[in-house]
Amino acid sequence: xxxxxxxxxxxxxxxxxxxxxxxxxxxxxxxxxxxxxxxxxxxxxxxxxxxxxxxxxxxxxxxxxxxxxxxxxxxxxxxxxxxxxxxxxxxxxxxxxxxxxxxxxxxxxxxxxxxxxxxxxxxxxxxxxxxxxxxxxxxxxx
Amino acid sequence: xxxxxxxxxxxxxxxxxxxxxxxxxxxxxxxxxxxxxxxxxxxxxxxxxxxxxxxxxxxxxxxxxxxxxxxxxxxxxxxxxxxxxxxxxxxxxxxxxxxxxxxxxxxxxxxxxxxxxxxxxxxxxxxxxxxxxxxxxxxxxxxxxxxxxxxxxxxxxxxxxxxxxxxxxxxxxxxxxxxxxxxxxxxxxxxxxxxxxxxxxxxxxxxxxxxxxxxxxxxxxxxxxxxxxxxxxxxxxxxxxxxxxxxxxxxxxxxxxxxxxxxxxxxxxxxxxxxxxxxxxxxxxxxxxxxxxxxxxxxxxxxxxxxxxxxxxxxxxxxxxxxxxxxxxxxxxxxxxxxxxxxxxxxxxxxxxx
Numbered sequence: 001x002x003x004x005x006x007x008x009x010x011x012x013x014x015x016x017x018x019x020x021x022x023x024x025x026x027x028x029x030x031x032x033x034x035x036x037x038x039x040x041x042x043x044x045x046x047x048x049x050x051x052x053x054x055x056x057x058x059x060x061x062x063x064x065x066x067x068x069x070x071x072x073x074x075x076x077x078x079x080x081x082x083x084x085x086x087x088x089x090x091x092x093x094x095x096x097x098x099x100x101x102x103x104x105x106x107x108x109x110x111x112x113x114x115x116x117x118x119x120x121x122x123x124x125x126x127x128x129x130x131x132x133x134x135x136x137x138x139x140x141x142x
Numbered sequence: 143x144x145x146x147x148x149x150x151x152x153x154x155x156x157x158x159x160x161x162x163x164x165x166x167x168x169x170x171x172x173x174x175x176x177x178x179x180x181x182x183x184x185x186x187x188x189x190x191x192x193x194x195x196x197x198x199x200x201x202x203x204x205x206x207x208x209x210x211x212x213x214x215x216x217x218x219x220x221x222x223x224x225x226x227x228x229x230x231x232x233x234x235x236x237x238x239x240x241x242x243x244x245x246x247x248x249x250x251x252x253x254x255x256x257x258x259x260x261x262x263x264x265x266x267x268x269x270x271x272x273x274x275x276x277x278x279x280x281x282x283x284x285x286x287x288x289x290x291x292x293x294x295x296x297x298x299x300x301x302x303x304x305x306x307x308x309x310x311x312x313x314x315x316x317x318x319x320x321x322x323x324x325x326x327x328x329x330x331x332x333x334x335x336x337x338x339x340x341x342x343x344x345x346x347x348x349x350x351x352x353x354x355x356x357x358x359x360x361x362x363x364x365x366x367x368x369x370x371x372x373x374x375x376x377x378x379x380x381x382x383x384x385x386x387x388x389x390x391x392x393x394x395x396x397x398x399x400x401x402x403x404x405x406x407x408x409x410x411x412x413x414x415x416x417x418x419x420x421x422x423x424x425x426x427x428x429x430x431x432x433x434x435x436x437x438x439x440x441x442x443x444x445x446x447x448x449x450x451x452x453x454x455x456x457x458x459x460x461x462x463x464x465x466x467x468x469x470x471x472x473x474x475x476x477x478x479x480x481x482x483x484x485x486x487x488x489x490x491x492x493x494x495x496x
Contacts, residue, residue, distance in 0.1 A: 039237060040239055044186075045388065047186065047388075066211075066239060067243070067266050067267055068211040068212040068243075068266065068279075068282065069210070069211050069242070069281070070184075070185045070186070070209060070282070070283030070284065071284050133237065136237060137236075137241070
């Protein structure tokens, strides 16, 4: 779906840190949203988590830099990192080009998927949240 | 929100403080200068690639990595740092990166103006004078549950030491960095002829921040903060943290938004080609080419350097220019084709200094 110019695929789950996840069989693919990449601007560095690292839902586990700002990337679900998108180390701006496709960041083998998904947003909840974020950004610009 | 007006702190502590307060979730404005010189590199930088470690060690200059963005920089007591820390959930503060920098740089710009220097914010995150010279750089990042913006008012700046603390491929490059900084970076001393009293600058800065953020409550460092700084210092100065490798090799040294010095090297059949180029708005402003290759007529190498000025930093455009030059000047350079020069100039990012 499109929310005021920002793209959010319907089959993904989203958190309030502007990260997304997609369940693919036994693993969960994660990344950062179109809204987040637009707020950040051109991404120039990405630090990926180590494969095998245990991550906890809502906790930072990776980082990126855009415009002299270092932002954190949060684990959308808890589990173990099983794969990382190494291409981002050479071409971090792939996140800007396709945050849900070539810009995926890492994959997690989830440890508590069913419960974790309950804490994430889809549909109307997501629309409401993103709209409130857009209002905040617009208010700042005035 | 608290105000920590800390005067001068030992080099590393002056930068550790905002990391500690952010980890503790303390919203504050910190005003501080390093008592002794320090080199600070950005979170994604590798000290081994960015800093001339022997020069720093020989001259007693400490170095550390910070958890915010931007490049390597030399800090000393003639810089007044403002470090603003706020909780990510605080709705009073912007969320969009460009807004954060622009809105929260305003008090620093106003401070310069109060002292008679017309300064304004310019992407990418510099404060510049009316003549376009950089007078402050800023960086920021998410630390713990907080966001942090750090910038520095330049009372004065030691251009020479700054050019020496950076790791560069050769002295030619260092000289180019020094000259470009002299040309593109200014200070209060340069603009006003003298350094204004530090205390007046600090008071103005605090007043201007209060206009944007509201009244601060002045507080001093307590033991808890000092102890956490000591603990964190170990991490920030550890080899593991300082020398963490990033796959992206530095392309060069950024002097200010739109101005960069790059280094290129390429081994052609006819010899090694080295280039140092100053780029301005993605065009070659100046270029120096050297190496152990043969080039006839000899004087035409410097003519080619002049011809390359104002060329867009684009592989195709540079190659066309050099091919044309070879043809017009009947260049004889055994084992060195136009594309070899192009490779040296453009592919600098994959063959930068190690």
